[in-house]
Amino acid sequence: MAEDDLIARRTASEMSCAGATVRVGGRKLAIEDVVAIACARAGVTLNDDTAWRDHIERGAAFLRARLDAGATVYGVNTGYGDACVVSVPPELVEALPLQLTRYHGCGMGRLLDPAETRAVIAARLNSLAYGYSGVRVVLLERLADLINFDVLPRIPAEGSVGASGDLTPLSYVAAALVGEREVAFDGRVLEAAAVWNELGREPLRLAPKEGLALMNGTAVMTGLACLAFVRAAQLTRLAARLTALCTVALDGRAAHFDATIFEVKPHAGQAQAAAWIRDDLAGREDTAGQRLQDRYSIRCAPHVIGVAQDALSWVRRDIENELNSANDNPLVDVDGERVLHGGNFYGGHIAFAMDALKTAVANLADLMDRQFALIVDDKFNNGLPRNLSGASVARAPICHGFKAVQISSSAWTAEALKLTMPASVFSRSTEAHNQDKVSMGTIAARDCLRVLELTEQVAAAHTLAAVQAARLRLSVTPAASLTTPLAAFVDQVGALSPFVGEDRPLERDLRALTQCIADGALVGACAPGAYDETVR
Structure with a gap:
């Protein structure tokens, strides 16, 4: 050439x-x-x-x-x-x-x-x-x-x-x-x-x-960890938005996210999650007819999301320290004219960070799955149709709305939770007992990416259901309304997946939305580079 x-x-x-x-x-x-x-x-x-x-x-x-x-x-x-x-x-x-x-x-x-x-x-x-x-x-x-x-x-x-x-x-x-x-x-x-x-x-x-x-x-585990970090941060923000949307859909109480509650238990990530939810519910007024306390998956959502949000701060620190390090052996100190034999190739920090992050993310999957279970169940969803079916009265007996999607969500959640076993504790002695204590960092990073993939699927399913539930709430409760950010979110999702009236296969919708979530395109604040300072 x-x-x-x-x-x-x-x-x-x-x-x-x-x-x-x-x-x-x-x-x-x-x-x-x-x-x-x-x-x-x-x-x-x-x-x-x-x-x-x-x-x-x-x-x-x-x-x-x-x-x-x-x-x-x-x-x-x-x-x-x-x-x-x-x-x-x-x-x-x-x-x-x-x-x-x-x-x-x-x-x-x-x-x-x-x-x-x-x-x-x-x-x-x-x-x-x-x-x-x-x-x-x-x-x-x-x-x-x-x-x-x-x-x-x-x-x-x-x-x-x-x-x-x-x-x-x-x-x-x-x-x-x-x-x-x-x-x-x-x-x-x-x-x-x-x-x-x-x-x-x-x-x-x-x-x-x-x-x-x-x-x-440690380049493989570190490169994968960088990708995992971004996807985890996106899911953390999305989980907060879905909590706000579910609060509206369930006709729940905005007071659960009052700033004072989080000032007196000052975990920064928890406070940030509550602030996101509070902003999405801005102007919502609680009424005497509402349940006094919403169930834990709504009321305690900032406490669950906050763990992941706070973990991101030290996970970022450890990933970026590893990324910006000399991590091979031996090292060449040219100014000191020395060759240094050591162990900087050991990926323990990435291993622990990925083991911790996958646990925090799997907890987000579990939170979203529990919220999904509430909004789809007419025993708990405060007047919404069974399984969030949007079918006409005449067709309702044979339509099942989001019943199967919730079952699938539960399966994905269970698989994510199963994968939280820490890889870093499974060190194996290898190579004639020279490598007799190893980090398993790359396995931890791969596990984390799989947990993220499963959790993104749960988030996609929950997003479709929460948007459906919010639309149904607007139809069954005349006084109900959506704030500007939630209305924009519902419209964004609706462009990918129309309202489910008559039952239809939702795989294509789920795949498109899962990809949108993985790319960080679903919530503008989740785009790479746009994270809140609390995770830096």
Whole structure:
């Protein structure tokens, strides 16, 4: 490919990201930066600061000088893991990194999707750009090329114990750089070497330690955690809105969300959740005829949602600390002229954060499912039709409205709750008892994403039912009304799924709404980058 064509291809790729780029190197990334890259809303550019680039190159040169001086450096002129006692002859040192990538090509399970794959690459690039990994700038440039040209290694999700980092899944990133294994590119699945040829590049020849630097880190669990964080924050906000809508649908009491209640129990997330609900109910007046206290799934909703909201603050802290860290081994301290052997590849913080987050999210699923059970049941919904059926009186005996949807919601909730068993406590001793305490961070992150997927399905079902219930309330209670934000929300959902009068299959509606929730498009305040400061 001619250089002009290559530049045009790069320009087109960056334009597909709406002109946005995330600068990597010499600065910290936020979760939202990784998510923008993952969702193809932004490309990446490396810092053009001469001092930063010089620092990166000096690290690689220092490592080479140590080898030339006869020093022993783990994973550079020794075997890996338990084989660290095996010396590698000088004539085989250059071949060692490629061998590492090859024997780790044993991943199984589903392939990471495009957004997950981009998040993984972004996380690995940012860690290596920290400047303690002994890699060259050209390696960073090639990782940036994977993102900017959307060359996506086909990474199996299973096979990492989370220390020594995500070795097996990250071997697929390393293999793509050296022109081996398959990648997805331009709507095709091709051998990596063929794609580099199409882009006018030679496959990268790994320098000593570069294979280890690419693979011996926490990029898979961290990239997945960034995506999980955003989806959890969106669900937290949505759960509050649905609580407000259910309060109207059940003819419930707005007084349960009075600010004073939450001032005297000052959990910030709980207060934020109550404020969201209060804003959505602004102007609603309680009456003497209402039930004195609504059931727990309504009255205590801020207390449930608040746990997730408060968890997001420290989960963000731990994810972003991991994202902006040097997390491989050994580390190269070029200024101190030292090679440091340690354990920064251990993913314990991400493991614990993901185990905690999936529990908080599963509790949101349970809350929404309980609210759904209330509004669909004519014994508890204060005068709404059984199963929220919108059928005519003549057709009502054979119409069942949201009966089956509530059963499905209960099934999804049960599966989400079942998956809250913490992965981090299931450490296994591996690799001849060298890796005898491991984090299981990637399994925790994958579990969290599955819990999020199930909870988004519950949220979609509950949203359809709550909107149906609110419309029915307006018809059976003449004095009922919706505030401006709730009315806009009902209209937004109605554009995706019309009122259910006569029974109809709702799978298509549920799928469309679930995708809308996952994308953060259902509630404007839930869009990536628009979170309340309490989660920062």
